[in-house]
Amino acid sequence: MNGLKLLATGRCLPKTAVSNEEMSRWVDTSDEWIASRTGIRQRYFCGEGETALTLAAGAARQALARSGIDPAGLGCVLCATVSPDYATPSLACLVQAELGLPEDIPVLDVNAACSGFLYAVAAARGFLAQSGRHYALVIGVEVLSRLMDMTDRSTCVLFGDGAGAAVFEAVPNAPFASLQGARGGKAILANGPGPLAPRLTMDGRAVFRFAVEAIPRCIDGILTQTHLTLNDIDWVVCHQANERILDHCIKKLHAPAEKFYKNMARYGNTSAASIPIALDEMNEQGLLKPGQTLLCVGFGGGLTWAAALFTL
Numbered sequence: 431m432n433g434l435k436l437l438a439t440g441r442c443l444p445k446t447a448v449s450n451e452e453m454s455r456w457v458d459t460s461d462e463w464i465a466s467r468t469g470i471r472q473r474y475f476c477g478e479g480e481t482a483l484t485l486a487a488g489a490a491r492q493a494l495a496r497s498g499i500d501p502a503g504l505g506c507v508l509c510a511t512v513s514p515d516y517a518t519p520s521l522a523c524l525v526q527a528e529l530g531l532p533e534d535i536p537v538l539d540v541n542a543a544c545s546g547f548l549y550a551v552a553a554a555r556g557f558l559a560q561s562g563r564h565y566a567l568v569i570g571v572e573v574l575s576r577l578m579d580m581t582d583r584s585t586c587v588l589f590g591d592g593a594g595a596a597v598f599e600a601v602p603n604a605p606f607a608s609l610q611g612a613r614g615g616k617a618i619l620a621n622g623p624g625p626l627a628p629r630l631t632m633d634g635r636a637v638f639r640f641a642v643e644a645i646p647r648c649i650d651g652i653l654t655q656t657h658l659t660l661n662d663i664d665w666v667v668c669h670q671a672n673e674r675i676l677d678h679c680i681k682k683l684h685a686p687a688e689k690f691y692k693n694m695a696r697y698g699n700t701s702a703a704s705i706p707i708a709l710d711e712m713n714e715q716g717l718l719k720p721g722q723t724l725l726c727v728g729f730g731g732g733l734t735w736a737a738a739l740f741t742l
């Protein structure tokens with residue numbers, strides 16, 4: 431099967447950034463508490479007229495324009511999200527309609543929480559292999575502010591809204607590896623009772639323990655599959671949940687900290703959107719260069735985990 435190359439990225443954030451200081455006016459918290467435990471300084475929340483569709487379409491438009499491809503050549507459109515505007519139609523279908531994307535291709539949402547973007551990348555590769563088409567549009571988008579209880583300080587300070595998008599090309603012999611896994615259950619992280627009820631519940635310490643075990647296991651899994659070491663990887667882009675989780679893993683792996691990109695200070699935890707938002711920021715800063723190898727790792731609700739290695 432062909433590997434995937436990252437051709438272009440885009441991102442779209444709500445207009446309103448909310449600082450830790452502002453959060454401390456809504457709930458009993460402080461910039462010091464949030465920043466020291468998570469590394470988060472601000473996040474974006476959707477306001478009037480901003481939806482999962484406006485964010486996803488904005489990010490996708492940017493990625494498609496930068497890729498230079500004719501959208502008619504897309505082989506699939508996947509949207510990773512746990513906070514779509516509708517249960518049906520899928521958000522991916524809404525993006526397809528909004529952007530006038532082709533009809534004779536798979537268009538669907540993937541719900542694997544913070545691992546969703548990487549699950550979607552692996553699925554996109556399979557769809558391209560099936561059809562022989564060359565390009566995939568993969569979007570990660572969340573409006574988590576809709577799912578949160580804004581009076582619960584233990585969760586509402588952690589998450590944010592946003593979207594990132596990527597265009598991938600199927601290229602023969604391009605290096606590619608991926609893995610996915612899940613340990614189903616709702617004790618640690620859940621949103622209910624109804625799918626759109628604003629009650630995200632989380633056992634923060636259990637998530638922490640899960641994450642610092644899952645990330646090194648994912649990295650080791652990809653390196654074993656590819657017979658590479660971290661020296662061969664230019665960037666490790668992990669789901670941006672919490673700076674302390676990443677620092678813990680870097681230490682555990684004896685890994686070079688400078689290869690781990692971090693941007694949770696600016697966005698909070700945007701679940702499925704966090705990895706493509708990070709990729710787009712890195713692109714914008716000129717950190718991503720042709721020929722580089724990236725290893726991305728996601729972990730989160732489900733519980734789920736996933737990793738992917740691809741080149742630029």
Ligand code: ACO
Pocket residue numbers: 458459460463464467468544583584585587588619632634635637638641671672674675699701729730731
């Ligand atoms: N501001 C001030 N105090 C708070 C806040 C807040 N926002 N939230 C909780 N507290 C209080 C608690 O009530 C508790 O007070 P108590 O001791 O009087 O009961 C105290 O702070 C300590 O609470 P802990 O939960 O023990 O704090 P901890 O140091 O474990 O940090 C945190 C909590 C940041 C959630 C941590 O457990 C963590 O990072 N977990 C990982 C969670 C995560 O990243 N989730 C992301 C979502 S899932 C995903 O993406 C994988």
